Amino acid sequence: MTSAQGDKEFCETCYNKQMESELDVQLESIVQSFTVESHDGNKRTFEVHRRLDPLGIFLKAEESTIHGYRFAVHGELHCNQKELFNLLMDKTIQGVNTSNxxxxxxxxxxxxxxxxxxxxxxxxxxxxxxxxxxxxxxxxxxxxxxxxxxxxxxxxxxxxxxxxxxxxxxxxx
Structure with missing residues (x-):
């Protein structure tokens, strides 16, 4: 993060807390990971990452393997965060159940x-x-x-x- 005081590096949680106070947005708690079954019958575990930004709330589900599946959604700053998470879940389930x-x-x-x-x-x-x-x-x-x-x-x-x-x-x- 760059400001008048210089550059600072934050972990994801600290960055989001800083942005909560700057943007006057309260992030709700969400699950940190989930597992879904893919089209080939394999169980896939995803880590959930969230980033609060002046452009909105970004959620990403990233499979916990290198080069695995990755899905993301974006919502407005004051969106329904549960609906945004459900949208990410739906996108993930649909994505892993579609074989290209x-x-x-x-x-x-x-x-x-x-x-x-x-x-x-x-x-x-x-x-x-x-x-x-x-x-x-x-x-x-x-x-x-x-x-x-x-x-x-x-x-x-x-x-x-x-x-x-x-x-x-x-x-x-």
């Missing part, structure tokens, strides 16, 4: 993972192994290299495509 990928089996027995429908929803993250030269693509809570993702889209050769970038708080449908 499926295994394709060929007559010769070879199988490969590919895109399940005409659309894939995921996110882009930094790939340490490529030293920032190519990103990782996170789909269904799993990381794929740019080359692996490229193999998945080869079945769409000759098709048009539309790439749309959305903030984490927006619905990607």
């Amino acid at each position: 990928l499926k295994m394709h089996r060929f007559p010769n027995g070879h199988q490969t993972e590919g895109i399940a429908a005409d659309q894939v929803i995921g996110r882009v993250e930094y790939d340490e192994k490529s030293h920032g030269n190519t990103p990782l693509v996170i789909i269904d809570g799993k990381p794929y290299t740019w080359v692996q993702f490229g193999r998945m889209v080869t079945s769409f050769e000759g098709f048009q495509m539309k790439i749309e970038w959305l903030d984490m708080t927006e619905d990607a449908e």
Whole structure:
């Protein structure tokens, strides 16, 4: 946080307490983590992070594994915080129960993972192994290299495509 007195670093809780007093908003207590079952029958545990900001209240559910699922919502400063949390839960449940990928089996027995429908929803993250030269693509809570993702889209050769970038708080449908 930068102010006239200089820069200060705060933990998430301390930052939110500071913003509560500056914005005259009282944050309600929420659960710190929850577990949901995904489309493949696996239990996924999410940590809940909250950030109070002059632009509103941001909630994020982040799977407790590296490059796992991540969902976020945004509400106005004086929104119903329980409804905002329920919106995050609904988005998380819907997200982990939607499979963007499926295994394709060929007559010769070879199988490969590919895109399940005409659309894939995921996110882009930094790939340490490529030293920032190519990103990782996170789909269904799993990381794929740019080359692996490229193999998945080869079945769409000759098709048009539309790439749309959305903030984490927006619905990607």
